[in-house]
Amino acid sequence: MTLVYAHQPRCAADTATADQRAGSVASIHSWDTSVGVDGPGPRFVVFFAGCPLRCLYCHNPDTWHMRDGATMGMEAMVDRVTTMQRFLKASGGGVTASGGEPLLQARFVEEFFVRCTELGLHTALDTSGFLGARASDSLLAATNLVLLDIKSWDRSLYRRLTSVDLSPTLAFAERLAAARVPVWLRFVVVPGLTDDPANVEGIARFAATLGNVDVVDVLPFHRMGTAKYEALGIPFPLKDVDPPDELIMERVRRQFTDQGLHAR
Numbered sequence: 598m599t600l601v602y603a604h605q606p607r608c609a610a611d612t613a614t615a616d617q618r619a620g621s622v623a624s625i626h627s628w629d630t631s632v633g634v635d636g637p638g639p640r641f642v643v644f645f646a647g648c649p650l651r652c653l654y655c656h657n658p659d660t661w662h663m664r665d666g667a668t669m670g671m672e673a674m675v676d677r678v679t680t681m682q683r684f685l686k687a688s689g690g691g692v693t694a695s696g697g698e699p700l701l702q703a704r705f706v707e708e709f710f711v712r713c714t715e716l717g718l719h720t721a722l723d724t725s726g727f728l729g730a731r732a733s734d735s736l737l738a739a740t741n742l743v744l745l746d747i748k749s750w751d752r753s754l755y756r757r758l759t760s761v762d763l764s765p766t767l768a769f770a771e772r773l774a775a776a777r778v779p780v781w782l783r784f785v786v787v788p789g790l791t792d793d794p795a796n797v798e799g800i801a802r803f804a805a806t807l808g809n810v811d812v813v814d815v816l817p818f819h820r821m822g823t824a825k826y827e828a829l830g831i832p833f834p835l836k837d838v839d840p841p842d843e844l845i846m847e848r849v850r851r852q853f854t855d856q857g858l859h860a861r
Contacts, residue, residue: 613663613702620704624666626659626697628677634814636721636742636781638690641681643674645706648698650725651760652748653834654787656822660697671705675712682716691719691741700728703736710739727761729769737776745770746783749791750799758790767803774807782810782858786841786849787818797852805856813853813860817841 616622624646631640644657646666659665678685678692685691692713699706699722710720722732723744732740747766749755755763773780782804786792804810817840826833853860 614668617663617668617702617705620702620708622668622670623674623702623705623709624663625669625674626666630681631693632690635693635695635723636691636744637719639685639688640690640693640721641678641685642693642695643699643709645694645696645699645702647701648696648725649701649727649761650698653758653790654785654818656819656825657697658822658825658829658831663701666697671708671712674709675716678713678718679716682718685719686717689719691721693721693723693744695723695744698725698728700724700731703728703731703733707733707736707739710736714739724769725759726766726769727759729765729772732769734776737773737778740778742779742781743773744781744783745773746785747800747804748785750796750803751793754790754796758787770803770807774809777809780807780810781812781814783814783816784849784853785816785818786846787835788838788841788845790838792841792845792849794848794852797849801853801856801858804853804858810858813850813858815846815850815853815860817846 617624626644626646628641628643631642635642644660646660647663648661694706694709713720719741720739721742721744722740725746748758752763784800804813818838819840820836823833823836850860
């Protein structure tokens with residue numbers, strides 16, 4: 598399915614409205630379908646607008662601001678999911694909340710996941726974990742899987758990559774482990790930045806202690822979002838960085854598998 602943008606009136610500011618804070622409406626950038634990369638099986642993926650991170654390799658700079666989304670109510674989103682309910686259930690798929698950062702609008706995500714669970718659908722939360730403290734116990738109870746990005750183990754590099762601190766993400770990872778919420782860990786290999794063996798080893802060792810990491814997705818850096826930066830008039834910080842070669846990718850995957858993790 599082609600990416601579908603929400604075409605309702607856009608949010609006027611980059612701060613949450615009272616209705617958004619209450620969770621009755623959300624700022625939605627777009628929605629799409631995918632297979633296998635945003636959770637098991639075919640997925641209906643909702644991209645929430647707004648993100649507190651500014652990752653150097655972000656390929657969706659058009660989702661950074663809540664004002665760039667369209668205001669949508671709960672029933673409208675549930676209705677869209679309902680049209681695909683039978684297909685998603687029969688094919689072992691489900692619904693994924695992505696972004697941007699969905700936990701910026703955690704109350705809406707919570708109710709949305711509760712409603713999807715009532716429809717018998719698998720739910721997945723795609724997050725950096727930085728706003729993990731906003732995820733209530735009720736939200737986690739309605740979440741079948743978390744796609745958790747840990748972008749670096751080196752704290753100074755993490756701040757350079759994202760503009761925020763690593764500690765909230767690690768705390769959220771440990772909370773998910775304690776709650777036994779399954780995790781697919783995501784790690785992006787950026788040559789000259791995140792690919793240092795010691796950096797990878799730190800994440801691998803930490804992930805191995807959690808006990809709830811089912812999969813580690815080792816993802817190569819790419820420049821496919823360059824056109825978006827150009828359209829927005831924003832310099833792409835890593836425009837001169839080449840994607841990693843297969844030797845680097847294989848070495849990074851091996852570092853995770855050496856810790857007893859399933860890396861792909």
